[in-house]
Amino acid sequence: MDNETTLPCYSGPMQQLIASLYTATSRIELQEFRHWALAQLQSVIDFDGAIWSNGHQQTLKFHNHTRFNVPEPLGELLLQTLSLNPMADVLLTNLGQPIDMQDLLSDEDFYQSQIYQQCFKPMGIERILASMHLDERTGLFTLLTLYRFSRNQPFSQSDRANQASALFHLLKSAEHALFMTLEQQPSQSVNTYKGICDSQGYFHQAQSTMLDLLEQHYPQTSFDCLPEELLQSFKAQIQSSKTTGHCAVADKLQLKVTDFNELFIVELWPNGPLDLLSHREKQVVEVINQGMTFKQAAQALNLSPSTVSNHLYRIYQKLNVGSKAQLRSLLNLDSNL
Secondary structure, three states: OOOOOOOOOOOHHHHHHHHHHHHHHHOOOHHHHHHHHHHHHOOOOOOOEEEEEEEEOOOOEEEEEEEEOOOOOHHHHHHHOHHHOOHHHHHHHOOOOOEEHHHHOOHHHHOOOHHHHHHHHHHOOOEEEEEEEEOOOOOEEEEEEEEEOOOOOOOOHHHHHHHHHHHHHHHHHHHHHHHHHHHHOOOOOOOOEEEEEOOOOEEEEEOHHHHHHHHHHOOOOOOOEOOHHHHHHHHHHHHHOOOOOOOEEOOOEEEEEEEEOOEEEEEEEEOOHHHHOOHHHHHHHHHHHOOOOHHHHHHHHOOOHHHHHHHHHHHHHHHOOOOHHHHHHHHHHOOOO
8 A cells, every 4th residue: 555645736535535634633532533534434435334443463353443334233243253254364465455345255155145144234234345454563453344235336446446545544644633632631740651552552652752761661672562560550440440540550650541432541650759659648748738737737638637747757758858848849840749
């Protein structure tokens, strides 16, 4: 597939589609972007439904799907009938090339086949055009499958050519939308580095500074996925609570995970002095830093003044400070609270 990103003059439906995809990345919400992009694709290819799926070559499984006007059970049906689907192996050996089911089976054979009877017929699908893209840098693969619900409307050679041209720009505009989202997210601290992962910890987008940070702390690791130490903390967070905002501590880095549609925003930053504190100790530091007395802090935290005093004593020991003034100076250097 031609990966040239320099566009010709914006004339004709395909060029208008490409232009609209890139210009929309700053105004369409990320959660809606892929669905919106598929709707725009209908301006150059007539189709009734679609699935835009992502996976990774290490797992050979799909990690997330965007469905467009197809029933929700279709994704699971496709997995259950994968061994029956003649497209599966052909797509992997013809990356970037649209494959029509008609290329593989005659209509007579297809409409009598198990894959049609068990998967596509129950979903009302009669015609199928699919293409797969592999990003060799990240190992992510993308499958874009277009469906028609009428048997009397097969896909044409023009449809194939349009899908081949559009696929690259669909992917690149979606990547840019992910990057724009990262840049717009509020940071946990000044020195936070961000990326977007799927549920298995594979990166869909990452700031270059995040990759630099990972390389610094995990020099022997490739970064298509979170390093194992961070991956354990990542999975623990998404299994326990996706929206608590708490940060799990790894040996070298702090990790925060935020649920983001079918993906997750990951924030990393180097361990700082305040990361040594417990959640309650951080609360004490916060109220003391606001200028509260022990009595006021105790009321705010529903603790006794002596308990607040004991917490503050342990905080001073952990941070090697001896006064509130020194504590405030440390807070000015570390914004991870």
